[in-house]
Amino acid sequence: MKLAPTGRRSRTHEDQQSMSRRTDLQSILIVGSGRIVIGQADEFDYSGKQAVRVLPEKAAAWCWLTASRDDTFAALRSLVTEPVRNDVELAPGSPSLDDRPQMSSKRKMRRRSQAAAQALEIVYGPMDLSWHSRLSPETREAMPGLHALLHDDPRAAVTELRAWIEREPLPMFFNWLSGAYSALGDVPSVEDTVRENYRRNPQYLFARVNYAELCLRDGDLDGALEALGGGLDIRALLGGRKRVHVSELTAYFYAVGLYHIKAGDPAAAEHVYGILKNVAPDEPPTEELRRRLHPRLRDLLVTWRRRR
Incomplete structure (x- = not known):
């Protein structure tokens, strides 16, 4: 077992691979963090995007609760692959995944x-x-x-x-x-x-x-x-x-x-x-x-x- 400089054990990629996968979850709710401040990396719900990126690989149903901002929605559209797109349900009033949001002047x-x-x-x-x-x-x-x-x-x-x-x-x-x-x-x-x-x-x-x-x-x-x-x-x-x-x-x-x-x-x-x-x-x-x-x-x- 390797120790990190702080004395706590550091997680390795082997640890992540050996973690057991839960099979009792029917669906997962992702609560978005909101937009990152302008000028700091990507200007959208970054933590929500990372969660959405992983969950389809785990074949879990998920719901992303976040602000209805065009840039956050564009991030979702870029992540949803064609086989999964047909199963994505959008909240009432949401734009289509195929709509390109208009950037403000x-x-x-x-x-x-x-x-x-x-x-x-x-x-x-x-x-x-x-x-x-x-x-x-x-x-x-x-x-x-x-x-x-x-x-x-x-x-x-x-x-x-x-x-x-x-x-x-x-x-x-x-x-x-x-x-x-x-x-x-x-x-x-x-x-x-x-x-x-x-x-x-x-x-x-x-x-x-x-x-x-x-x-x-x-x-x-x-x-x-x-x-x-x-x-x-x-x-x-x-x-x-x-x-x-x-x-x-x-x-x-x-x-x-x-x-x-x-x-x-x-x-x-x-x-x-x-x-x-x-x-x-x-x-x-x-x-x-x-x-x-x-x-x-x-x-x-x-x-x-x-x-x-």
């Missing part, structure tokens, strides 16, 4: 978001920007200085960036210009720049994200959803790219989480926050979404001081 959006994060290659270091080589040598030489000026002297950066936009209206220059205006507290200029960037460069992901956040602030959910893509799938906005920088991913998913909060779907926002915690736990957008979902006392005090 909200759940479709959540699944697309998770699939996108899993399918893309996330780059945490410098990106290899092919478009950078197509810029003029003068522009490539000026970009590091312009970016440094944005942090060192936002007012001078506004003057320089506006001049460069007249010469070469790069989407990044608009993004930097809105950042310079923001550092100066010039909110109307920030809004104008964000709108202009989205109008001129709808293919630029940050232009879409910034415009979506602007729409959400103004309560325009339809405008935000259009900017983020109707399916809330970042892959549709990458132009076929399979590699995405972590700053792009976190900015996009933060805006998606904010959209779900404004739309009154905190569960979907929590799902997005879980994705961000998994791929970029230390990035500012992840922390900002956490503050919106789970504000701590310190967060509330900071917000109160800003509004005074």
Whole structure:
């Protein structure tokens, strides 16, 4: 007899095979556990599914008592084999085993978001920007200085960036210009720049994200959803790219989480926050979404001081 590390005997597959089978049971009632919390393995009655998986092999009649949810029912449909299907009796009002339950649009959006994060290659270091080589040598030489000026002297950066936009209206220059205006507290200029960037460069992901956040602030959910893509799938906005920088991913998913909060779907926002915690736990957008979902006392005090 082998002992487990705790001192209790561990059950082996030989033990399970030698257990006697009860023959006095006419039927078995399975009381389902209910749905598992979103994001934790399968989103259906997991214990009920495992019981149903085993019982037909034992040739016992069984009754599964569980919530009438489409996803739980889909799990049952996937388990019932053809020879047994004819003997399955459903409660009144239950859909047919052959009916495919319709997934809600909200759940479709959540699944697309998770699939996108899993399918893309996330780059945490410098990106290899092919478009950078197509810029003029003068522009490539000026970009590091312009970016440094944005942090060192936002007012001078506004003057320089506006001049460069007249010469070469790069989407990044608009993004930097809105950042310079923001550092100066010039909110109307920030809004104008964000709108202009989205109008001129709808293919630029940050232009879409910034415009979506602007729409959400103004309560325009339809405008935000259009900017983020109707399916809330970042892959549709990458132009076929399979590699995405972590700053792009976190900015996009933060805006998606904010959209779900404004739309009154905190569960979907929590799902997005879980994705961000998994791929970029230390990035500012992840922390900002956490503050919106789970504000701590310190967060509330900071917000109160800003509004005074």
